[in-house]
Amino acid sequence: xxxxxxxxxxxxxxxxxxxxxxxxxxxxxxxxxxxxxxxxxxxxxxxxxxxxxxxxxxxxxxxxxxxxxxxxxxxxxxxxxxxxxxxxxxxxxxxxxxxxxxxxxxxxxxxxxxxxxxxxxxxxxxxxxxxxxxxxxxxxxxxxxxxxxxxxxxxxxxxxxxxxxxxxxxxxxxxxxxxxxxxxxxxxxxxxxxxxxxxxxxxxxxxxxxxxxxxxxxxxxxxxxxxxxxxxxxxxxxxxxxxxxxxxxxxxxxxxxxxxxxxxxxxxxxxxxxxxxxxxxxxxxxxxxxxxxxxxxxxx
Numbered sequence: 001x002x003x004x005x006x007x008x009x010x011x012x013x014x015x016x017x018x019x020x021x022x023x024x025x026x027x028x029x030x031x032x033x034x035x036x037x038x039x040x041x042x043x044x045x046x047x048x049x050x051x052x053x054x055x056x057x058x059x060x061x062x063x064x065x066x067x068x069x070x071x072x073x074x075x076x077x078x079x080x081x082x083x084x085x086x087x088x089x090x091x092x093x094x095x096x097x098x099x100x101x102x103x104x105x106x107x108x109x110x111x112x113x114x115x116x117x118x119x120x121x122x123x124x125x126x127x128x129x130x131x132x133x134x135x136x137x138x139x140x141x142x143x144x145x146x147x148x149x150x151x152x153x154x155x156x157x158x159x160x161x162x163x164x165x166x167x168x169x170x171x172x173x174x175x176x177x178x179x180x181x182x183x184x185x186x187x188x189x190x191x192x193x194x195x196x197x198x199x200x201x202x203x204x205x206x207x208x209x210x211x212x213x214x215x216x217x218x219x220x221x222x223x224x225x226x227x228x229x230x231x232x233x234x235x236x237x238x239x240x241x242x243x244x245x246x247x248x249x250x251x252x253x254x255x256x257x258x259x260x261x262x263x264x265x266x267x268x269x270x271x272x273x274x275x276x277x278x279x280x281x282x283x284x285x286x287x288x289x290x291x292x293x294x295x296x297x298x299x300x
Contacts, residue, residue: 007041011230013221014240016047021054021079021090023246024098028161031100031240035159042230043240045098046217049090051076053178056085056152063087063179076174083162085139085152086182093170093190093209095216098163099224106155110139112227113164117141117149119226120166120219124212126194137182141166146189150181168192168216169209191216 019027024047034040053064053076063086064071064078071078076089090096103109114130118141121128128148131138141149149166167190175188195206207215225232237243 009231010041010233011221011225011228012041012043012235012240013232014043014045014235014237014242015217016045016237016242016245018048018050018092019245021049021052021077024049024096025079025081027242027245028098028100030242032156032159032161034241035100035102036157040100040240042099042101042228044221044224044232045100046221047096047098048092048094049096051089051091051174053078053087053089053174054083055080055087056083058084058182059086060182063182065179066177071177074174074177081154081162083152083154085150086137087178088150088152088165088180089174089178090165091170091174094165094167095213095220096163096165097220097224099160101160101228102158103155103160104158106153106160109160110151110153113151113153113224114139114141116220116223116227117151117164117166119223120216121148121191123219123223124191124195124215125198126191140181143189143194146187146194147181148189148191148194166191166216166220168212 016024016027024045027045031040031043031045035043051074053071055063055078059080068078076091099113101109111130111132114132118128118130121141121143126143126148128141128143130140131142140147140151149164151164152162154161167188169190169192172188172190172193175186180186180188191212192206192209195212221232237245
């Protein structure tokens with residue numbers, strides 16, 4: 001089998017550490033253009049952002065109730081972007097995933113992201129759910145009535161950018177300084193908080209922040225690969241042409257390249273190849289000259 005044909009069955013996964021939001025946007029655009037030209041297979045970028053509020057296309061000014069000085073004094077940047085959804089927060093201790101994939105059905109793709117995150121959380125001991133039936137503002141993943149993960153994507157010429165953000169052990173207070181997700185009464189939670197709340201019912205103490213990050217990274221890569229019918233493969237930034245990407249200081253939860261998958265597996269093989277013929281047919285699409293040239297956003 002040729003390397004080009006083999007890579008078509010893979011999900012390339014690159015851990016970028018901590019990256020400023022504008023630099024991550026530029027990186028996504030570069031990868032998307034190469035994916036559209038067929039130069040790269042489907043790719044997942046994993047990273048953290050320094051503190052930043054991002055405003056999706058449906059965000060409103062009322063969702064930032066304080067002055068820019070208020071946020072600046074707290075070291076939080078504000079950036080608008082072309083993803084679906086409203087305002088959300090990113091910061092150290094939160095895992096951000098940007099899947100850059102060719103898809104056919106973008107709504108089914110968003111549902112697949114939700115299922116993947118729910119599955120990964122279950123592997124880490126937390127039962128979560130989607131609330132799709134309650135409307136677009138409830139896109140994402142929830143633990144009971146508490147939101148633990150946000151999703152917002154953009155589709156251009158059949159290739160996605162943006163993706164998901166899962167609260168692992170990040171500070172949740174910055175969510176309270178905005179109308180997070182456009183929901184005035186939303187309560188945010190994290191994997192660490194949920195495990196701590198259930199610690200009284202378990203014999204062993206909750207894992208450390210570093211253990212949580214390692215465990216969830218492995219789980220989400222395996223879960224997403226399963227949902228897409230692709231074999232995850234760890235690749236360095238240089239293989240994606242991102243070796244010159246500016247990096248912020250690595251956060252506590254950022255792991256060196258090669259530590260994303262199940263520890264017993266070779267670093268290039270992050271998870272079992274568990275292809276599902278039904279789901280990939282609904283979510284993934286080959287690129288062709290007949291692909292639509294319109295852009296689309298999906299609410300999160």
